Amino acid sequence: MQVGLSHYLFLSGILFALGLYGVITRRNAILVLMGIELILNAANINFIAFARYGGMQIDGQMMAVFVIILAAAEAAIALAIVLNIYKQFKTVNVDEINKLKE
Amino acid sequence: MNLVDIIFYFFALITLVSAAITVYSRNIIYSAFSLLFTFFGVAGIYVLLNADFIAVAQILIYVGGILMLLVFGVMLTHKVINVEIKTGILNVVPGSIITAIIGGTLCGVFVVTDWFIVEGVPPIKSTTTEIGTMFMTKYLLPFEIASVVLLVALIGAAYIARRDKSKNQSA
Numbered sequence: 001m002q003v004g005l006s007h008y009l010f011l012s013g014i015l016f017a018l019g020l021y022g023v024i025t026r027r028n029a030i031l032v033l034m035g036i037e038l039i040l041n042a043a044n045i046n047f048i049a050f051a052r053y054g055g056m057q058i059d060g061q062m063m064a065v066f067v068i069i070l071a072a073a074e075a076a077i078a079l080a081i082v083l084n085i086y087k088q089f090k091t092v093n094v095d096e097i098n099k100l101k102e
Numbered sequence: 103m104n105l106v107d108i109i110f111y112f113f114a115l116i117t118l119v120s121a122a123i124t125v126y127s128r129n130i131i132y133s134a135f136s137l138l139f140t141f142f143g144v145a146g147i148y149v150l151l152n153a154d155f156i157a158v159a160q161i162l163i164y165v166g167g168i169l170m171l172l173v174f175g176v177m178l179t180h181k182v183i184n185v186e187i188k189t190g191i192l193n194v195v196p197g198s199i200i201t202a203i204i205g206g207t208l209c210g211v212f213v214v215t216d217w218f219i220v221e222g223v224p225p226i227k228s229t230t231t232e233i234g235t236m237f238m239t240k241y242l243l244p245f246e247i248a249s250v251v252l253l254v255a256l257i258g259a260a261y262i263a264r265r266d267k268s269k270n271q272s273a
Contacts, residue, residue, distance in 0.1 A: 003110045005219055008151070009212040011114050015121055015144075017205025022125040024197035027190040030175045031130060034137055037168060038121055041144050044156075052151040055220035058232045062241055064156050065233065068163050069248045073255035075168045079175045080263035086179040095192055 008049035016042035029082050029092040033075065040071045110150055117143030128191075130180075134173050141165050155230045 015038055022035030044064045051060025086092050089099075120139035127133045141164040148157035237245045 003107045005217055006212055007110065007114075008147070010209055011117065011147070013205060013208040013212055014118055016208060017201050018118070018121045018125050020204060021197055021201040024200060025191045025193055026125075027192055028130060030172060030179065031133055033175075034124055034133060034172060037137070037164070037172075038124065038140065041140070041164075044160075045144065045147060048148055048151045048153045048156060051153070053217070053219050055218075057152075058229065058236055061153050061156055061229060061233060062236055064153070065159065066244060066248060068156075068159055069252065072163055072167055073252055075171050076255050076259040077262070079171050080259040082175055083178055083263045092179045093190070 005049055005053040008045060012042040012045040012049070015039075015045065027093045027095055029085070029094050030079075032094060033078050033082075036078075037071065037075070040067060043067060106150065109146070113143045113146035113150070116140075117147065130176055134169065134176060137172070138165060138169055141169065152229065154228060155233050 019035045019038030019042060022038065023032050026032055026035065044067050047060045047064045047067070051057060054060070082092055085097060089097055091097070117140055120136040120143065123136040124133045124140060127136065141160060145157040145160045148154075148160060
């Protein structure tokens with residue numbers, strides 16, 4: 001069977017599901033961030049697959065560039081917040097952090 | 103089954119297997135390193151889709167930047183003496199159910215929908231020039247806003263993660 005649009009969409013769907021499972025089930029905040037990165041990559045695969053097969057050759061790739069830019073900003077801010085939480089609570093497990101103030 | 107198909111299945115296998123290791127591994131270091139292979143596999147998929155600039159940007163930014171940041175995060179939030187860096191899991195049953203429902207719905211929609219596909223493969227050429235031109239013409243405003251967002255994120259991250267000297271001395 002010739003590899004077409006649906007193969008790429010299927011790949012991104014499975015990648016999205018794996019990332020969502022990681023976000024829901026992991027206790028460590030950094031692993032939750034890794035799940036978010038997987039979800040963003042799945043969305044990027046969709047953008048570029050539609051750019052290739054849907055006739056919009058370059059516009060979809062521009063969206064993917066902006067997604068990568070925002071992912072970098074998000075990772076930096078989120079890790080700074082995680083480090084601050086670790087300084088305050090001495091843990092990064094998301095189920096133990098349930099106070100607004102120590 | 104020609105060469106492109108074999109390459110696609112190869113990269114898809116790398117991506118999905120290492121993503122599964124990332125999600126299911128109990129050791130956080132294994133997760134971080136298998137995430138590396140996931141990013142490389144996704145970059146290979148981008149090359150197959152005629153997106154060479156995005157593939158290189160993916161390797162530079164994700165592998166060189168975001169993954170290093172995550173590994174630093176792992177190192178700074180676990181005591182080095184503490185050999186055990188395993189992490190627990192929670193909400194396994196509801197998480198599996200929600201994931202199965204959403205993933206199944208997505209894949210079902212992908213199969214059922216009759217997508218609009220433009221026939222005739224466009225000629226393979228470098229996309230870097232076109233992306234640069236689009237940044238300076240059609241996407242000029244989002245480009246400038248993205249630069250401001252990156253600056254704000256840089257300053258904000260440095261401000262949030264800084265060491266509070268006065269508080270440490272009193273404590």
